[in-house]
Amino acid sequence: MTAAQKRLATPNRAPGPRYLNPLKHFQESKRGGLKYPARLFEQYGPIVEIKTFPQSWFLINSPHAFRHIFIDNAKNYTKGKLFERLKIIGGNGLFFSDGDVWKKNRRIIGPYFKRGNMKHYVNAVVASGRKGVEYVDTKYADQEFDASELTHRIALYVVGRAFFGMEFSEQRLDRLLQAVKDSSRFGQSMLQSVVATPWLPTRVNRQGKQSLKVMYGTIDDLITEGLQREKGADLLSLLLESVKSGEMSRDHLKDEMWTIVNAGHETTATTMALMLYHIGKDPAWQAEVLAEIDEVLEGRDPTFADLSKLQKLDWTTKETLRLFPPAPGTARQAVEDDEIESYHVPAGSIVQTQFYFAHRDTRYWDKPEEFNPRRFATEETDNRPEYAYIPFGAGGRRCLGEHFAYMEALIVVAMLLQQYRVDIREDFEVEPYLAVALRLRNGVRVSLHKRS
Numbered sequence: 014m015t016a017a018q019k020r021l022a023t024p025n026r027a028p029g030p031r032y033l034n035p036l037k038h039f040q041e042s043k044r045g046g047l048k049y050p051a052r053l054f055e056q057y058g059p060i061v062e063i064k065t066f067p068q069s070w071f072l073i074n075s076p077h078a079f080r081h082i083f084i085d086n087a088k089n090y091t092k093g094k095l096f097e098r099l100k101i102i103g104g105n106g107l108f109f110s111d112g113d114v115w116k117k118n119r120r121i122i123g124p125y126f127k128r129g130n131m132k133h134y135v136n137a138v139v140a141s142g143r144k145g146v147e148y149v150d151t152k153y154a155d156q157e158f159d160a161s162e163l164t165h166r167i168a169l170y171v172v173g174r175a176f177f178g179m180e181f182s183e184q185r186l187d188r189l190l191q192a193v194k195d196s197s198r199f200g201q202s203m204l205q206s207v208v209a210t211p212w213l214p215t216r217v218n219r220q221g222k223q224s225l226k227v228m229y230g231t232i233d234d235l236i237t238e239g240l241q242r243e244k245g246a247d248l249l250s251l252l253l254e255s256v257k258s259g260e261m262s263r264d265h266l267k268d269e270m271w272t273i274v275n276a277g278h279e280t281t282a283t284t285m286a287l288m289l290y291h292i293g294k295d296p297a298w299q300a301e302v303l304a305e306i307d308e309v310l311e312g313r314d315p316t317f318a319d320l321s322k323l324q325k326l327d328w329t330t331k332e333t334l335r336l337f338p339p340a341p342g343t344a345r346q347a348v349e350d351d352e353i354e355s356y357h358v359p360a361g362s363i364v365q366t367q368f369y370f371a372h373r374d375t376r377y378w379d380k381p382e383e384f385n386p387r388r389f390a391t392e393e394t395d396n397r398p399e400y401a402y403i404p405f406g407a408g409g410r411r412c413l414g415e416h417f418a419y420m421e422a423l424i425v426v427a428m429l430l431q432q433y434r435v436d437i438r439e440d441f442e443v444e445p446y447l448a449v450a451l452r453l454r455n456g457v458r459v460s461l462h463k464r465s
């Protein structure tokens with residue numbers, strides 16, 4: 014073979030480092046957090062291949078490639094090895110499963126989350142907003158505190174009301190909140206090593222396993238309570254019908270409800286805390302948002318019809334999800350050899366789509382590091398590539414709870430701001446880090462003061 018023929022026959026590999034020792038990728042990733050992909054994108058461009066053993070890792074920051082992976086050639090990209098590892102915390106629920114199991118359960122659960130169905134949950138969310146105001150009145154007002162602690166509590170309360178048709182007691186909320194935190198840490202540690210070692214007697218592993226016992230024990234109790242009451246309009250009641258008809262096993266129902274508890278509160282809670290952060294940091298914007306809330310709601314609770322009128326709060330939500338997507342990316346594994354933007358992707362490669370970086374890329378955003386909710390009001394939005402903004406993923410595996418999350422964020426934050434003004438110390442900045450989802454190292458330090 015001539016040198017020219019050889020060149021033609023050699024697949025075009027994406028630029029990126031080669032690590033002979035596969036541990037190196039995990040060490041860099043663990044040590045660097047978000048700085049690791051930032052450095053590689055800076056050095057090699059938007060598609061990076063980390064060539065190592067037993068497979069390559071691709072880091073991807075390209076709307077075009079997102080479309081290829083999630084839509085055009087989605088059948089070649091399964092959730093794969095990383096999600097397989099996370100099954101230790103999430104079982105075979107929708108988020109983690111693939112193939113026929115996923116298809117069947119998405120068909121059962123999907124209709125419940127359609128946009129048109131959201132009006133049925135407004136009352137449950139408004140009741141939770143009231144609970145949130147009560148928490149502030151009794152526990153947090155007029156002192157600096159961590160807003161994410163408040164929003165996690167409210168979001169979990171929402172899960173109880175909307176998806177289980179139950180009011181979670183304070184004790185149950187405490188136990189679940191701690192368990193979710195510990196199991197996330199456990200999950201993250203499963204992702205950060207060449208070989209997952211859940212059997213090692215480390216503190217994270219012990220706490221993680223204990224937290225799973227608490228989670229699954231609680232879900233089991235909730236299912237038993239659900240069976241003992243009359244059928245309601247909540248998700249648990251609906252899925253209990255599938256268990257009774259034999260379409261779903263009780264064990265599988267546990268996995269699905271655990272997925273809903275976890276995916277259904279963490280991400281939205283982080284978003285709501287960060288909305289308060291951005292509003293508190295920008296007094297002029299806060300004044301506009303408060304004026305809009307007062308004008309639309311006229312002092313009463315929000316209704317479904319009000320949501321489309323809370324435009325400034327809606328832009329705040331979108332801009333918050335741009336700067337801090339609580340799912341900063343996701344991963345897939347290539348089933349067969351493929352090509353992404355002319356680069357060869359060997360079968361088995363892990364492909365990590367990095368939404369966080371696409372959302373902050375100067376190719377698509379003007380001054381991307383700035384909080385500017387108005388960018389969602391202008392044609393700037395129309396001129397951007399389709400998947401440059403992708404906080405809820407794309408394609409068949411797009412977030413099931415997207416409409417619910419928007420509704421919840423608008424209602425709860427509007428209800429808090431109806432009552433309170435947000436203050437934030439000038440020197441306080443949030444510090445994001447990764448623990449399966451995006452988390453905030455020192456929370457969101459705010460003070461809330463009753464509006465006169």
Ligand code: HEM
Pocket residue numbers: 107108109119272273276277278280281284338339340343344404405406407409410411412413414415417418
């Ligand atoms: C701001 C809030 C939220 C964000 C940013 C978010 C983000 C995401 C993303 C990016 C995915 C796709 C993951 C992938 O492709 O691998 C996803 C999937 C999913 N989300 Fe959300 N999510 C949010 C809220 C919710 C809520 C409130 C629920 C449930 C009540 C929920 C339930 C799910 C489920 C079940 C899946 C898996 C869907 C499937 O694979 O069929 N999410 N979410």
